[in-house]
Amino acid sequence: MEFQYEESGLVWMDPEVSTAIEMELDRERENVNLIASENYSSMAVLEAQGSVMTNKYAEGYPGRRYYSGCGPVDMVENLALGRARELFGCEHVNVQPHAGSQANMAVYMTALELGETMMAMDLRCGGHLTHGATFNFSGMLYRTVHYGLDRETERLDYDRIADIAAREKPRLIVAGASAYPRSIDFAAFREIADSVGAALMVDMAHFGGLVVGGVHPDPVPYSDFVTGTTHKTMRGPRGGFILCREAYGPRVDAAVFPGMQGGPLMHAIAAKAVCFKEAMSPEFKEYQERIVANCRALCDKMASEGFRIVTGGTDTHLFLVDLRPTGITGREAQDVLESVGINVNKNEVPYDETPPTVTGGIRIGTPAITTRGMQPVDMEDIGRMIVTALKNMDDESALNSIRSEVKELIGSFPLYGGETESSRIDPRD
Numbered sequence: 427m428e429f430q431y432e433e434s435g436l437v438w439m440d441p442e443v444s445t446a447i448e449m450e451l452d453r454e455r456e457n458v459n460l461i462a463s464e465n466y467s468s469m470a471v472l473e474a475q476g477s478v479m480t481n482k483y484a485e486g487y488p489g490r491r492y493y494s495g496c497g498p499v500d501m502v503e504n505l506a507l508g509r510a511r512e513l514f515g516c517e518h519v520n521v522q523p524h525a526g527s528q529a530n531m532a533v534y535m536t537a538l539e540l541g542e543t544m545m546a547m548d549l550r551c552g553g554h555l556t557h558g559a560t561f562n563f564s565g566m567l568y569r570t571v572h573y574g575l576d577r578e579t580e581r582l583d584y585d586r587i588a589d590i591a592a593r594e595k596p597r598l599i600v601a602g603a604s605a606y607p608r609s610i611d612f613a614a615f616r617e618i619a620d621s622v623g624a625a626l627m628v629d630m631a632h633f634g635g636l637v638v639g640g641v642h643p644d645p646v647p648y649s650d651f652v653t654g655t656t657h658k659t660m661r662g663p664r665g666g667f668i669l670c671r672e673a674y675g676p677r678v679d680a681a682v683f684p685g686m687q688g689g690p691l692m693h694a695i696a697a698k699a700v701c702f703k704e705a706m707s708p709e710f711k712e713y714q715e716r717i718v719a720n721c722r723a724l725c726d727k728m729a730s731e732g733f734r735i736v737t738g739g740t741d742t743h744l745f746l747v748d749l750r751p752t753g754i755t756g757r758e759a760q761d762v763l764e765s766v767g768i769n770v771n772k773n774e775v776p777y778d779e780t781p782p783t784v785t786g787g788i789r790i791g792t793p794a795i796t797t798r799g800m801q802p803v804d805m806e807d808i809g810r811m812i813v814t815a816l817k818n819m820d821d822e823s824a825l826n827s828i829r830s831e832v833k834e835l836i837g838s839f840p841l842y843g844g845e846t847e848s849s850r851i852d853p854r855d
């Protein structure tokens with residue numbers, strides 16, 4: 427095989443990788459995706475992400491790079507920065523973090539000295555790994571104290587959080603979570619931070635799109651730092667960003683580069699610029715409203731079938747089902763649902779004693795199915811399919827009929843051109 431890098435497409439150059447990508451496309455088309463942190467980015471985003479900007483080194487920031495030839499990449503980074511400032515109404519933006527974890531790390535490097543105390547939500551109550559888990563850099567480099575949820579209401583208890591803050595005197599307080607179904611009171615967090623002289627960071631990786639759509643409280647007016655990702659409810663490329671007050675801008679920028687990253691991923695930044703442009707459209711606001719309406723409808727359906735919903739409901743794009751009363755583990759539920767073409771993820775519920783690899787619950791989210799055009803009325807069918815699969819885990823004929831129903835339903839919501847059978851060309855034939 428002769429390597430001709432200008433002419434050779436992926437199918438010719440690397441049929442194995444090409445086949446895996448085709449399989450992934452089929453998988454995405456054929457499954458009902460209820461993973462709360464996933465979505466389908468637009469063709470425009472995919473095109474920018476797969477562009478020649480992957481070739482360019484651009485260490486530094488627009489107008490002050492360490493390499494020549496940065497005119498076009500400066501253009502896209504400036505577009506991304508300007509659009510994000512307008513979209514989120516913030517003073518300073520950094521779009522270079524490779525992912526949400528790096529965005530969080532850069533804020534910690536800005537706000538804390540090594541070993542200083544930060545306070546964040548417990549992973550086992552819905553917080554993120556980078557919120558101080560002992561096996562993550564955040565828990566290794568900083569002293570972390572955690573707040574949880576009220577055992578009765580399963581909601582944030584702001585009085586209790588204030589008490590912990592008063593006792594532990596954190597220098598940084600982190601609000602935001604990966605598996606909390608309710609909206610967060612950022613004014614209350616600001617008051618707590620001020621009462622102990624801490625800075626406030628909000629991690630809106632999950633609900634950033636809802637904020638843009640006006641269906642979730644906006645953390646920007648209350649926070650010193652806001653971190654986010656572009657690939658969840660924002661429906662863009664995989665990546666992170668930081669919003670902050672102007673005064674912190676130079677230190678945040680220095681923490682990202684040269685503090686913890688080298689060359690920015692300019693193809694990803696180009697795609698982030700496209701994502702922010704898409705998010706400025708009126709359609710995006712309607713999309714966010716529909717995510718929440720779908721989530722409420724699906725949550726109501728599960729509750730009406732007798733499943734216990736953590737906190738009794740949802741305000742956001744996700745909800746948690748506590749499966750412990752049913753005797754089914756989160757892992758079993760995830761596996762049986764996957765087998766019928768429905769993707770959810772196993773998830774701990776608050777104060778779950780089940781091991782984290784097994785879990786007592788599942789997390790269900792609606793950003794991806796809403797992108798495919800589903801409406802609240804479709805949630806009746808999805809909910810019924812989930813419930814039937816969970817109640818008939820050992821009944822192969824019941825599962826088979828759910829499989830056919832899932833296939834038929836998802837076939838009415840085409841994705842990326844709609845074909846479900848890929849045409850795989852094997853150049854060796």
Ligand code: DSN
Pocket residue numbers: 462463526554604
């Ligand atoms: N892994 C993501 C999630 O699923 O919530 C968070 O980074």
